[in-house]
Amino acid sequence: MSIIEVNHLTKYYGKARGIVDVSFNVEEGEIFGFIGPNGAGKSTTIRLLLSLIHPSSGSARVFGKDVTTQGPEIRSDIGYLPSEIFYYEGMKVNDLLKYSASFYKKDCSERSRELSEIMELDLNRRISDLSLGNKKKVGIVQGLQHSPSLLFLDEPTSGLDPLMQRKFFDLVRAENTRGVTVFFSSHILGEVQRLCTRVAIIREGKIVEVSDIRSLQKNNYKKISLTGSQLNVDELGLPGATNIQAENGTLNFFFRGDINTVLDKISALKITDLTIEEPTLEEIFMHYYE
Amino acid sequence: MSANIFNFEFRSRLRSVLIWSLALTGIMFFYFSIFQTFAAQAALMNELLARFPPALLEAFGMNKIDMSTVLGFYAFVFTFIQLCLAIQAGNYGFGLISIEENEMTADFLLSKPVSRTQLLTSKLLAALSSLAVTELVVWVVSFAVITIFRDSYEYQSGTLVLLLVSMLFLQLFFMSVGLVISLLVKRVRSVTPYSLGLSFGAYVLAAVSGVFGEVKLEYITPFKHLDPAAIVQNAAYNTPLLILNIAITVVALASSYWIYLRRDIPVVS
Numbered sequence: 001m002s003i004i005e006v007n008h009l010t011k012y013y014g015k016a017r018g019i020v021d022v023s024f025n026v027e028e029g030e031i032f033g034f035i036g037p038n039g040a041g042k043s044t045t046i047r048l049l050l051s052l053i054h055p056s057s058g059s060a061r062v063f064g065k066d067v068t069t070q071g072p073e074i075r076s077d078i079g080y081l082p083s084e085i086f087y088y089e090g091m092k093v094n095d096l097l098k099y100s101a102s103f104y105k106k107d108c109s110e111r112s113r114e115l116s117e118i119m120e121l122d123l124n125r126r127i128s129d130l131s132l133g134n135k136k137k138v139g140i141v142q143g144l145q146h147s148p149s150l151l152f153l154d155e156p157t158s159g160l161d162p163l164m165q166r167k168f169f170d171l172v173r174a175e176n177t178r179g180v181t182v183f184f185s186s187h188i189l190g191e192v193q194r195l196c197t198r199v200a201i202i203r204e205g206k207i208v209e210v211s212d213i214r215s216l217q218k219n220n221y222k223k224i225s226l227t228g229s230q231l232n233v234d235e236l237g238l239p240g241a242t243n244i245q246a247e248n249g250t251l252n253f254f255f256r257g258d259i260n261t262v263l264d265k266i267s268a269l270k271i272t273d274l275t276i277e278e279p280t281l282e283e284i285f286m287h288y289y290e
Numbered sequence: 291m292s293a294n295i296f297n298f299e300f301r302s303r304l305r306s307v308l309i310w311s312l313a314l315t316g317i318m319f320f321y322f323s324i325f326q327t328f329a330a331q332a333a334l335m336n337e338l339l340a341r342f343p344p345a346l347l348e349a350f351g352m353n354k355i356d357m358s359t360v361l362g363f364y365a366f367v368f369t370f371i372q373l374c375l376a377i378q379a380g381n382y383g384f385g386l387i388s389i390e391e392n393e394m395t396a397d398f399l400l401s402k403p404v405s406r407t408q409l410l411t412s413k414l415l416a417a418l419s420s421l422a423v424t425e426l427v428v429w430v431v432s433f434a435v436i437t438i439f440r441d442s443y444e445y446q447s448g449t450l451v452l453l454l455v456s457m458l459f460l461q462l463f464f465m466s467v468g469l470v471i472s473l474l475v476k477r478v479r480s481v482t483p484y485s486l487g488l489s490f491g492a493y494v495l496a497a498v499s500g501v502f503g504e505v506k507l508e509y510i511t512p513f514k515h516l517d518p519a520a521i522v523q524n525a526a527y528n529t530p531l532l533i534l535n536i537a538i539t540v541v542a543l544a545s546s547y548w549i550y551l552r553r554d555i556p557v558v559s
Contacts, residue, residue: 076403086394
């Protein structure tokens with residue numbers, strides 16, 4: 001069973017575009033990446049799934065339940081880490097976590113303590129005194145302490161230092177191993193690459209592609225770099241080569257197609273150096289936005 | 291109703307309730323401490339008032355009030371009490387949803403397993419309880435100041451009870467209307483200007499409705515629905531106006547639920 005099913009989901013804020021005709025499924029136990037630049041509709045999608053906002057058309061189901069009519073039931077098993085965190089400023093961290101836990105019909109105190117220890121969170125401080133990164137930690141503990149089976153992470157790493165980011169990723173992986181499904185939204189591709197199994201790319205409110213992260217990297221493009229004294233761009237004449245850049249005797253380009261055709265061409269050239277590598281997700285991503 | 295939201299909301303208003311209660315207690319003690327002097331020189335006062343233009347007296351509801359009686363004087367003080375209670379109720383009404391959305395804690399609350407109906411009901415009941423506590427203080431202090439300062443002057447406790455009960459209708463009105471306005475306008479950045487505007491606006495409307503006798507402004511302002519001078523004079527509510535007051539409150543509440551259940555929670559910006 002798919003944990004999340006999104007069908008032709010569309011949201012307009014008045015006339016402003018939110019998302020248009022978005023469809024995808026998230027399967028049980030996967031870490032699903034959701035990438036796109038700011039304003040592409042990532043948060044809109046998450047907010048629709050949490051029924052913070054209502055769809056203009058289309059529908060979505062989480063745990064097989066409709067988000068517009070069965071929101072409370074769905075949310076009892078969801079953890080949500082919003083991209084920007086604002087909590088009741090006058091409260092102490094501990095009180096906030098307890099208030100948050102009081103919404104769930106289980107005892108969260110032990111898990112809460114455990115998580116706070118991992119994230120090195122000081123429970124006795126006031127929320128208003130916390131830095132952005134520390135607020136983020138409160139958000140993480142708050143989102144995980146009731147051991148939900150589905151996690152929504154909206155740009156979770158902003159504000160966390162690299163060390164904490166790593167701890168957080170380990171935490172997410174550990175949750176995932178226990179069977180927790182993760183919906184991970186981000187505009188930083190490196191982290192999606194490190195963590196996710198499948199990924200949806202959203203751009204200007206529309207899904208550009210949903211694919212396995214490996215097939216996205218492997219089956220499509222190769223990044224080829226040639227160095228030689230007399231390389232001519234026109235001479236190469238490769239169909240399937242894109243993004244060709246020449247500088248200081250080095251020729252860089254992406255290639256998609258039968259790799260043998262490139263090798264044949266290259267063997268006819270006088271070159272001093274050659275690299276063929278997987279493009280990073282970042283580079284693939286740039287491609288979609290051209 | 292969720293008990294945890296109720297508790298959280300109620301506790302977060304304790305300070306505000308305390309401050310309002312102290313202020314109201316202060317007002318009542320201050321005015322009633324001069325009641326005896328006032329009553330003793332009532333003849334002089336009435337003579338003075340007679341020289342004022344009738345329209346002005348009407349505007350301030352002074353033409354119906356005999357300030358030399360306990361309840362006449364109390365009705366005069368009660369006008370200020372009403373204004374304070376209106377502002378307090380307006381604050382709670384305007385802030386009920388908008389403060390969470392402004393401080394962006396709405397996302398936190400609404401991603402919890404509660405329905406919006408549960409959430410709004412819990413919040414409303416919590417605010418209502420805070421208002422009820424304030425009113426309870428006014429009840430106790432009212433009887434206290436009258437007992438302490440009335441001297442040998444008599445009064446009808448039944449009419450006093452009518453006035454005190456009317457606080458509930460007044461506050462429910464301002465809370466509900468404040469809430470529905472806060473949901474209708476695009477964004478409430480700060481609660482106080484709105485609640486002050488609503489309360490003083492309604493108060494002024496009630497005042498000028500006397501001046502322009504033809505225009506029936508009393509139909510929309512609770513200061514007319516529950517005019518203390520009129521209640522004391524007739525020892526009864528004006529039933530049609532009271533029903534109108536309750537009707538507006540009910541419509542405001544029902545619309546609030548209707549809007550809130552369909553509302554898109556604004557995005558953090």
